[in-house]
Amino acid sequence: MAIKRKIYALSLILVTVLVLAFVLFRIDASPRTDDAYVYADTINVVPEVSGRIVELPVKDNQLVKKGDLLYRIDPRPFQNSLDSSLAQLVTLDEQIKLSERSVSAQQYNADAVAAEVASARSQYQQAQDTYNRQLALAGKNYVSREELDLARTARNTAEANYNTAKLQARQATAAVSGVDALVAQREEVKVQIAEAKLNLEYSEVHAPFDGRVTALKTTAGQYASPSQPVMTLIDTRQWYVIANFRETDLKGITEGTTATVFVMADTSKAFSGSVDSMSYGVAPDDSSTVGGLPLVEKNINWVHVSQRFPVKIKLSEADRGLFRIGASAVVTLHRDHKVRQD
Known part of the structure; x- marks a missing residue:
């Protein structure tokens, strides 16, 4: 009976070691982080000429197509x-x-x-x-x-x-x-x-690309000037995820490395993407200097925390109703899989 217990215990330890080894292998092959957020390019829609807004056919958070009228400034002058x-x-x-x-x-x-x-x-x-x-x-x-x-x-x-x-x-x-x-x-x-x-043409402002109106806090009748944006336009043609990975996870990660993305608003949907670029610089926490020389504290912290670097993930697909700039996301990189570069 004692022998059977020993065999059972050894078997359990062996299985545990194998599972741990498999998990470590998977972690090493597919680094993962939940320190990520959804991102898209934006522009501030600023008028080229001054005048009073006489037409504002869009509303905040509305989807627009390229060429749609965003607002019209009084063209009479x-x-x-x-x-x-x-x-x-x-x-x-x-x-x-x-x-x-x-x-x-x-x-x-x-x-x-x-x-x-x-x-x-x-x-x-x-x-x-x-x-x-x-x-x-x-x-x-x-x-x-x-x-x-x-x-x-x-x-x-x-x-x-x-x-x-x-x-x-x-x-x-x-x-x-x-x-x-x-x-x-x-x-x-x-x-x-x-x-x-040209000024008459500038009195009508149209969407330069498919996007979503945001930060609209005015209405028709407002006086617009080139120094003040009327709204912000999100470029919805391409979405990205900015994922902060530990520097120890970036070995073998290059442009084109495939990624799987989950948005926290609905983790039941997985989105595929690939590494677009990686950051090559972040501001260190102890960047203060004295007389041009770095200031290093005398106390020693024996626990060293790995620095995190932003990795820009280009998504191959997006959910128009789910994706928002700044939304939390979870990203897994697949180190051994690359997207073919044309």
């Missing part, structure tokens, strides 16, 4: 600005047309005066040549003094006319204006039009 700039552009276009016709007339006049200069120059040159011939002949008594005086007078008159024509040509050329200033002003107005159109 921006529409008025656009209409005013468009009217200025039309006015400038008409002014440019009138100025171009005036410039054309001025250029025609300058061209005509330039032709008169050429004619006066020819007449002056001809009078000068005639006077030179008369002067040469007068030395040989072939031309009377009266004829020489007439040639000199004709030359002087032609020279005066030539000088007058050149002065008129300079004045006509200087009088030719341009439309450069109006064209530059037109470009400035076009910039104002583009800005007014």
Whole structure:
């Protein structure tokens, strides 16, 4: 009887050791933590322009689709600005047309005066040549003094006319204006039009992706400005779980390591995922320094607690009604299983 008891006791011890070994193996192969929470990317929906909200078709915690209207700011000031700039552009276009016709007339006049200069120059040159011939002949008594005086007078008159024509040509050329200033002003107005159109577009804010509205604490009639978000939008297209694992559990854990996730709100549902990334730095508790050197307490704590590092788990599926940012979760990593990377 005593032998049977010994055998029974040894068998029980052996089974206990085997079970313990199996549990330790499973723990080592599949580290687990309940220090985890659900996470998703969010954006603050901040208006690009200031104005009063005239339409707010969404409510807090509502699901929205990409492109859905979130809110509309009173567009009238921006529409008025656009209409005013468009009217200025039309006015400038008409002014440019009138100025171009005036410039054309001025250029025609300058061209005509330039032709008169050429004619006066020819007449002056001809009078000068005639006077030179008369002067040469007068030395040989072939031309009377009266004829020489007439040639000199004709030359002087032609020279005066030539000088007058050149002065008129300079004045006509200087009088030719341009439309450069109006064209530059037109470009400035076009910039104002583009800005007014952009502000008018900004008066309507649409969802940039499928998501859920949260942190909405206002209603139509509120004055909105770029310095204050109207709401927060949760990106529900992709959910994550941030799990804090002991540093001793991270051996062999890499990007793509598969994971099983349970959300504490309903532990009957398991969700699959894989490691998206792991943190490579956390703030230590004893990070205070003295004179640039670390401050180490003199007392010794013989129990060393392993540091925990956040591991970001990308979920392959999600429950729209169950998943909330910050919800508690339990994560198990499967060290020997990896997701195939494309």
